[in-house]
Amino acid sequence: MRLIFLGAPGAGKGTLASTIGKEIGLPQLSTGDLFRDAVKNGTELGLRVKGIMEKGELVPDELTVALVRERLGRADTAQGYILDGFPRTIPQAEALASFQRIDGVVNFQCGDEVVVRRLSGRRICRSCGAIYHVENMPPRREGICDRCGGELYIRDDDRIDSIRNRLRVYQAQTEPLIGYYRGRGLLHDIDAEQTVEKSLAQLRKVLKKLRKAG
Template identity: 45%
Template sequence: MKLLFLGSPGVGKGTYAQVMTKALNIPHISTGDLLRNETQKDTKLSKEIEETMNQGGLVSDKILLQLIKTRIKEEDCENGFILDGFPRTKNQAEELGKLTGITHVLNFKANDEVIIERLSGRIICKNCKTIFHKTGNKPKIENTCDKCGSELHQREDDKPESVKKRLKIYKEKTEPLITHYNDKGLLVEITINKPISEIREKVILEIKSYLEGKTDKIGEIK
């Protein structure tokens, strides 16, 4: 079972990957984690990655593919994996296809209002970067970090107008990728508008029954 998780910013893809990695007993491979792990090492490659990231640049497809290639050869990937964070473009998808087959592509969705509510409620500690939420995960003292006592603020990126822009850019950018996997018959859409804490078991059940071939679509999980 080689799964690919797709989803726009704020959709909760990382959380769903965490839930499903346990439920399916296959590892969650996030390219963000792969890069961070690699930079912990003292190699030529790690220095190259660190330099690129420090300059705010994007790590090349070649490096990402190399990291994925090495990771999926590890023993815990014998029964499959959940890949998250790569590919982001059709071209990357084609390159990945040369490296490994993908059996299912799960495209997580939520209504725009839900995503805007989630992201624009996010407040972050200026000092230690801990994330809180205006409604969901409130700090104990208003506008103050529980961990270090510093002031909280909203990132420019998380203001409603910026979130709308980010969503629009994401949709335009990933459309060819979505079409690519849809044409191959690998894509399934999953809409989740409720907090995962309320429907965790249902999400697991519905995704499992899809992966077992008991249903051919998922749609909205309520």
């Protein structure tokens, strides 16, 4: 099964992709991981990505598509895969369609206010990297890591103005993909404002239906 997962930052799509991927035995392919692997392995594409990221620039579509295409040619994707974070734009989706047939696109719906509450409550330990949440998983003592006693901080990405900015970028670039895939009869909506367990149950139903259809 060849799947694409769409969702705003904070919708939880990465976590759900990782959990369901292990469950059904499909690799979760995120562009972040693809970039990091290519850089680490020092491939020709990787060296180009490295140069661009070091300058703090965005990796152009053409290069991202080339990396994805190369990755989808490897043996572990023979039974399918979950694309997490790609395509991000209509041109990327069109490029993907030119060399892959997708079976389904899952859209994790999550309102802006839920995203803001989830992400802005996140706290990270400066020493050991443990992740907390002021509402859902608070540390025993405010601002202090339970595990190692380190100081908890807010990542720049999780500050409210930065979250709002990420949401604006998502809405401008990626949301058009919802209509694009809906128009092709591929889109399945999941309510991602529920608990992870409930979203997972809904996702399992969608995948079952897709497997029958395939």
